[in-house]
Amino acid sequence: NPHTTALVMIEFQNEFVTEGGKLHDAVKGVMEETGMLQKAVEVCEFARTKGMKVIHAPISFQKDMTDNPNKGLGILKGCADSELFVTETWNSEICDAMKPAAGDLVMTGKRGLDAFPGTDLEELLVKNQITTVVLGGFLTNCCVESTMRSAYEKGFNVVTLTDCCAATSSEGHSAATAGTFGMFSQPMTKEEFVAKF
Numbered sequence: 001n002p003h004t005t006a007l008v009m010i011e012f013q014n015e016f017v018t019e020g021g022k023l024h025d026a027v028k029g030v031m032e033e034t035g036m037l038q039k040a041v042e043v044c045e046f047a048r049t050k051g052m053k054v055i056h057a058p059i060s061f062q063k064d065m066t067d068n069p070n071k072g073l074g075i076l077k078g079c080a081d082s083e084l085f086v087t088e089t090w091n092s093e094i095c096d097a098m099k100p101a102a103g104d105l106v107m108t109g110k111r112g113l114d115a116f117p118g119t120d121l122e123e124l125l126v127k128n129q130i131t132t133v134v135l136g137g138f139l140t141n142c143c144v145e146s147t148m149r150s151a152y153e154k155g156f157n158v159v160t161l162t163d164c165c166a167a168t169s170s171e172g173h174s175a176a177t178a179g180t181f182g183m184f185s186q187p188m189t190k191e192e193f194v195a196k197f
Contacts, residue, residue, distance in 0.1 A: 001131075001132075002047075002050040002051045002052045002197060003051055003052075003129075004129055004130055004131045004132060005047075005052045005053070005130065005131075005132040005133075005134060006052060006053040006054070006055050006124075006125060006128065006130040006132070006133055006134065007043065007044060007047050007052060007053070007054045007055065007134045007135075007136070008055045008057050008107075008115065008121070008133055008134065008135050008136075008137075008147065009040060009044065009054065009055070009056050009057060009098060009136055009137050010057045010115060010135065010136065010137030010138060010143050010144055010147060011057065011058060011059055011137050011138040011139075011143055012037075012040065012056070012058075012094055012095050012097075012098035012137055012138070013058050013059070013085065013091070013092055013093060013094055013095060014090055014091050014092070014093050014094075014095050015084055015085050015091040015092065016138045016166075017031075017037060017095040017097070017098070017138075018095050018096075021091055022082055022084055022091065023084065026168040027138060027139070027166045027167065027168055029169075029170070030140075030166040030167050030168070030169070030170055030173050031166045033170060033173075034162075034163045034164075034165070034166060034173075035163065036136070036163060036164050036165060036166050037095075037097055037098075038097075039161075039163050039164050039190040040098060040136050040137070040161075040164045040190075041097050041098060042190065043136070043161060043164060043190045043193065043194065044098070044101075044104075046194055046197075047134075048101060048103065048104075050197055052134075053103075053104075053105060053128050053130060054100075054101070054103075054104045054105070055104070055105045055106070055107055055121070055124060055125075056094055056098070056100050056104060056105070056106045056107065057107050057110055057115045057119075057121065057137070057143075057147070058085075058092065058094055058106070058107075058110060059085050059092075059110045059111065059112075059143070060085050060086070060087040060092040060110070060111075061079060061080075061084070061085055061086060061087060061111060062086070062087060063083065063086050063087075065079070065080040065083070067111050068080050068111060069111055069112050069118075070112070075113065075142060076112070076113070094106075105124050105128075107119050107120055107121045107124055108120055112146075113142055113143045113146040113147075114143070114146035114147055114149075114150050115143065115146075115147040115150075116147065116150045116151075116154070117150075122154070125156070130156075131156060131157055132156065132157040132158075132159065133151045133156045133157070133158050133159070134158075134159040134160075134161060134193065135147060135148055135151070135158065135159070135160050135161065135165075135185070136160075136161040136164030136165055137164070137165060138165070138166055138167075139165075139166065139167045139168065139172075140165035140166060140167040140172065140173045140176045140177060141167050141172045141173065141175060141176040141180075142167070144160065144165050144176070145176050145180060145181075148160055148180075148181065148184050148185050149180075149184050151185075152184040152185060157186075158184060158185035158186070159185060159186050159187075159188060159193060160177070160181045160185040160186070160187045160188070161188065161189070161190055161193060162177040162181065162187050162188065162189055163189045163190055164190055165177070
């Protein structure tokens, strides 16, 4: 049912998507392999015409990183050390191709990898009577995967758009799309998703 379906598009921000973003070179290879940016634009356009909600899920941090929940370890340490996704900078802005359209929602409060903790995502989903969550974005095996697992645990019907995601390596991307995605979602391509309506 399109009216109970929402696309949650994770971190389509300049830091990843656009030349000059600090992480662009790391994801550019997989972005090109999957054609994910153009497919994400197209699937959002399709979703809007069918009456689905499109929810944008950006991440951002204060420049001093005091709101980073785990700045001493792992990928969030990388965000802190490299001053990534600093709020109110070009780097943290949603890229031009995926700028929110009329009727889209932009969730707030994302400081970690999973789009649920400390954000208004669940509130937006419940308020809009959403039962199916459709995921795409960055990184396939990090924020997309974390959000997929939480959405699944919370009882949502979860769809992952395998060719609307990108990671820092083909191996990492494939390990998620061909491995964990099938345990916690219905993985499908953009075209397979569109064909269902």
